Amino acid sequence: MAASVYLNVAASGILTGLVYGLMALGLNVIFGVVRIVNFAHGEMMMVALYAVILAWSAWGIDPLWLLIPLAACFFLIGYGLQRGLINPFMTRPEHSQFILLVAIGMILSNGALLLFGPEARGVQLAYQLDSIEFGPLLIDKARLYAGLAALAASAALFAFFRLSRTGLAIRAYADSQRGALVVGLDLRHLFAIAFGLGTACVGAAGAMLSLLIDVTPSVGPAYTLLAFIIVIIGGLGSFGGALLGGVLIGLAEALAGLILLPSMKSMVSFGLLILVLLLRPQGLFGRRT
Amino acid sequence: MNRLLDTVPRRAIWALVALLALLLVAPAAVSPYLLSALVLMLYFACVGQSWNLMMGFAGLLSLGHALYAGLGGYVAAALWVHFGIGPWLGAPVAALIAAAAGGVIGALAFRFRVGGVYFALLTIAFAEFTRIGFEHFDWVGGAGGFFLPVAAQADPIDLRGGPILFYYLLLALTACLFLLCRGLSTSRIGYYWIAIREDEEAARALGIDVTHYKLLAITLSAALTALGGTIIAFYGNVLSPGDAFGAQRSIEMILAPLVGGIGTLFGPLLGAAALSLLGEGLRWAIDAAGIQLPGLTQLVYGVVLLLVVRFLPHGIWPALARRLRLER
Amino acid sequence: MALLTIDGIGKRFRGVQAVRDVSFAVEAGTIAALIGPNGAGKTTCFNLIAGSFPPDAGHVSFDGKALDGLRADQVCRAGIGRTFQIVRPFNALSVLDNVVIGALCGTRDVRQARIRAMEVLELLHLDGKAGQRAQTLTLPERKRLEVARALATGPRLLLLDEVMAGLRPTEIDEMVAIFTRLNRDTGLTILLVEHVMRAVMALARHIVVLHHGEVICRGTPDAVVRDPAVIESYLGSEAP
Numbered sequence: 001m002a003a004s005v006y007l008n009v010a011a012s013g014i015l016t017g018l019v020y021g022l023m024a025l026g027l028n029v030i031f032g033v034v035r036i037v038n039f040a041h042g043e044m045m046m047v048a049l050y051a052v053i054l055a056w057s058a059w060g061i062d063p064l065w066l067l068i069p070l071a072a073c074f075f076l077i078g079y080g081l082q083r084g085l086i087n088p089f090m091t092r093p094e095h096s097q098f099i100l101l102v103a104i105g106m107i108l109s110n111g112a113l114l115l116f117g118p119e120a121r122g123v124q125l126a127y128q129l130d131s132i133e134f135g136p137l138l139i140d141k142a143r144l145y146a147g148l149a150a151l152a153a154s155a156a157l158f159a160f161f162r163l164s165r166t167g168l169a170i171r172a173y174a175d176s177q178r179g180a181l182v183v184g185l186d187l188r189h190l191f192a193i194a195f196g197l198g199t200a201c202v203g204a205a206g207a208m209l210s211l212l213i214d215v216t217p218s219v220g221p222a223y224t225l226l227a228f229i230i231v232i233i234g235g236l237g238s239f240g241g242a243l244l245g246g247v248l249i250g251l252a253e254a255l256a257g258l259i260l261l262p263s264m265k266s267m268v269s270f271g272l273l274i275l276v277l278l279l280r281p282q283g284l285f286g287r288r289t
Numbered sequence: 290m291n292r293l294l295d296t297v298p299r300r301a302i303w304a305l306v307a308l309l310a311l312l313l314v315a316p317a318a319v320s321p322y323l324l325s326a327l328v329l330m331l332y333f334a335c336v337g338q339s340w341n342l343m344m345g346f347a348g349l350l351s352l353g354h355a356l357y358a359g360l361g362g363y364v365a366a367a368l369w370v371h372f373g374i375g376p377w378l379g380a381p382v383a384a385l386i387a388a389a390a391g392g393v394i395g396a397l398a399f400r401f402r403v404g405g406v407y408f409a410l411l412t413i414a415f416a417e418f419t420r421i422g423f424e425h426f427d428w429v430g431g432a433g434g435f436f437l438p439v440a441a442q443a444d445p446i447d448l449r450g451g452p453i454l455f456y457y458l459l460l461a462l463t464a465c466l467f468l469l470c471r472g473l474s475t476s477r478i479g480y481y482w483i484a485i486r487e488d489e490e491a492a493r494a495l496g497i498d499v500t501h502y503k504l505l506a507i508t509l510s511a512a513l514t515a516l517g518g519t520i521i522a523f524y525g526n527v528l529s530p531g532d533a534f535g536a537q538r539s540i541e542m543i544l545a546p547l548v549g550g551i552g553t554l555f556g557p558l559l560g561a562a563a564l565s566l567l568g569e570g571l572r573w574a575i576d577a578a579g580i581q582l583p584g585l586t587q588l589v590y591g592v593v594l595l596l597v598v599r600f601l602p603h604g605i606w607p608a609l610a611r612r613l614r615l616e617r
Numbered sequence: 618m619a620l621l622t623i624d625g626i627g628k629r630f631r632g633v634q635a636v637r638d639v640s641f642a643v644e645a646g647t648i649a650a651l652i653g654p655n656g657a658g659k660t661t662c663f664n665l666i667a668g669s670f671p672p673d674a675g676h677v678s679f680d681g682k683a684l685d686g687l688r689a690d691q692v693c694r695a696g697i698g699r700t701f702q703i704v705r706p707f708n709a710l711s712v713l714d715n716v717v718i719g720a721l722c723g724t725r726d727v728r729q730a731r732i733r734a735m736e737v738l739e740l741l742h743l744d745g746k747a748g749q750r751a752q753t754l755t756l757p758e759r760k761r762l763e764v765a766r767a768l769a770t771g772p773r774l775l776l777l778d779e780v781m782a783g784l785r786p787t788e789i790d791e792m793v794a795i796f797t798r799l800n801r802d803t804g805l806t807i808l809l810v811e812h813v814m815r816a817v818m819a820l821a822r823h824i825v826v827l828h829h830g831e832v833i834c835r836g837t838p839d840a841v842v843r844d845p846a847v848i849e850s851y852l853g854s855e856a857p
Contacts, residue, residue: 103592278403
């Protein structure tokens with residue numbers, strides 16, 4: 001096959017991977033900071049997808065315009081969820097927490113099934129059919145926009161964690177739990193903010209992903225798993241790792257789809273997960289605890 | 290037998306006998322529809338109890354347990370359809386293969402000290418990997434599904450027959466699993482598993498080869514789950530990778546023990562009964578109202594799971610047992 | 618005859634040399650103590666002996682056989698029992714069941730294990746609490762439970778990691794009496810890591826002093842407490 005085909009597929013994979021990376025960033029904040037294993041991460045993104053697609057269906061709004069309002073909305077939902085429902089589970093045995101999130105995931109995906117039925121839905125935008133030429137590369141406009149938006153959102157998140165007081169406080173907690181307590185940070189509030197940020201990422205990623213895929217109530221679990229794979233490969237606690245991991249997975253899946261069968265794409269991701277868990281559990285950039 | 294009944298209060302034994310009697314005569318007293326609901330209930334009790342062995346005893350959270358049930362179904366079905374080897378022989382073979390799969394996962398995980406959430410993710414990944422693999426495995430039907438030929442006449446040797454056959458088969462399996470778990474709980478293995486669950490390092494300091502016992506838990510759990518999987522495959526007569534190995538299935542399988550009570554003997558059965566009752570009740574209500582509500586049962590199950598894990602983290606059984614004074 | 622021989626062991630943790638070239642021997646049937654300031658490497662030595670992790674250098678041999686590279690559970694089955702500095706009872710289980718798990722090291726039969734467990738509990742004065750959940754015990758009781766559990770495995774050498782910490786003087790005397798009797802009646806060899814000098818002086822026939830991961834003195838209790846290096850680094854001039 002011509003080199004340009006590989007290049008195009010690779011470029012497309014990288015751009016999609018940026019969106020995955022944003023989703024994984026959200027999980028990184030939730031799992032890495034609040035230490036909550038969000039087994040409902042993918043389902044939350046499914047909800048974001050539905051929100052965006054329905055808004056488009058009803059009022060014709062381009063998903064990219066909904067990015068910020070959706071992220072804000074999801075932030076509030078996440079904050080409330082953590083503060084209200086999940087907080088008591090922080091001191092319970094691990095498996096209780098997992099099961100809680102699994103239950104939330106079940107409720108979300110079946111709720112979606114109940115409300116919207118099993119048929120796939122998507123947006124149809126004019127620019128989804130356009131491509132831009134960059135030398136030998138022919139890139140879909142929609143994918144380009146989605147990837148760039150993901151990059152921008154990630155940058156915003158980086159900035160928040162590097163520059164804002166709350167961001168620094170959250171990172172301080174992630175680095176040293178006791179230290180944060182000593183300094184007198186209101187942990188419940190911090191946890192809730194961190195969780196909210198995580199869900200905000202998911203909301204944003206959903207808006208971007210709507211440009212690329214159709215949604216059904218059952219897409220959740222696959223994305224949950226994907227998010228975990230990316231976070232583990234990139235390294236828990238590493239923001240750069242999550243983004244890079246996303247790109248890597250996007251690339252690997254795209255190329256696997258080309259070289260192997262499209263339906264076997266995920267097997268590559270799982271294979272990578274298994275390898276990483278066994279050989280380098282701290283991931284590419286994570287720290288060994 | 291005496292050892293098994295050692296510390297059990299009289300009251301509990303009578304209750305158990307009564308329950309057994311009830312279950313034995315049930316098929317004669319219920320409608321065919323209810324009978325098939327009972328078959329499913331017993332299936333969930335069996336696989337739930339098998340999963341419970343790993344989780345309740347050794348504390349290993351498997352979220353990809355459908356892998357073993359699916360293997361149980363596919364292997365036995367393939368042996369029968371392609372080689373004419375009947376399920377009574379096929380089931381143990383399938384169980385062995387499932388045990389091997391569990392052993393591989395366990396060996397990899399335990400050797401590399403993968404625990405907690407990472408272990409759970411590993412189990413999910415293996416199940417998904419297998420699902421996709423089977424979708425391309427045309428020898429057993431691939432994504433289109435694998436069909437077992439239905440026979441005109443009942444034939445217990447090839448497990449061809451109506452719900453009654455499967456009901457008693459699953460009831461027997463449930464009873465055996467129950468006795469097995471009871472036996473294990475009062476044995477050295479059971480004690481060691483609990484020690485591992487409580488504190489691995491302390492267990493090691495007491496001479497317990499943790500890896501060995503964890504492997505034992507996972508392989509035994511896998512093999513027993515596969516038995517249930519074989520039976521249910523021959524009941525439904527159609528297998529598909531998505532259904533057999535899917536995440537939905539893995540979650541479904543563990544609802545009963547989670548709701549009923551992890552680590553207890555009766556938890557899985559109680560949970561299966563409660564959820565079946567709830568499910569049938571919902572189905573009846575929806576039918577009566579004449580509307581279509583896909584996903585409602587699962588939604589309600591999700592809510593029940595949420596409530597249980599929030600308010601009754603040890604499941605329904607411990608609280609119930611205390612009320613009925615069936616356990617000390 | 619030396620039951621336990623430590624020969625030149627060393628261990629490094631990410632840039633910190635916790636233990637360096639430590640050698641000593643413990644005679645069979647005796648009680649020996651390993652003392653020194655916090656951070657001297659005492660618990661690391663224990664962990665090295667007990668198989669929690671392997672030494673970077675040196676050898677450990679027990680009863681003539683090398684323990685190098687053996688896992689913690691293998692070391693236990695070889696005949697070395699140990700307690701943890703921060704006690705680790707199986708909280709959800711009863712006191713009896715905790716010790717039964719230890720006793721199951723020596724027998725497969727649960728009934729036999731229970732009998733043995735009750736015997737050990739009597740020795741440690743915990744038989745009255747056999748049915749209680751381990752969680753409900755007081756700290757001194759938990760320490761005795763920790764010892765009982767390790768003892769139930771039927772060891773020839775018992776490693777006790779700061780079992781006296783946090784106990785009142787009468788409780789310390791009680792523990793000292795228990796260990797003295799065990800050693801005298803069964804010939805159990807004991808190696809203690811201890812800060813409580815009262816107990817060390819009462820029990821140990823031989824003391825090894827560690828400081829910054831190295832042995833700075835060894836000998837009889839009287840000799841050790843008078844050693845200037847030991848006084849300076851650890852005991853201070855008000856030594857007993």
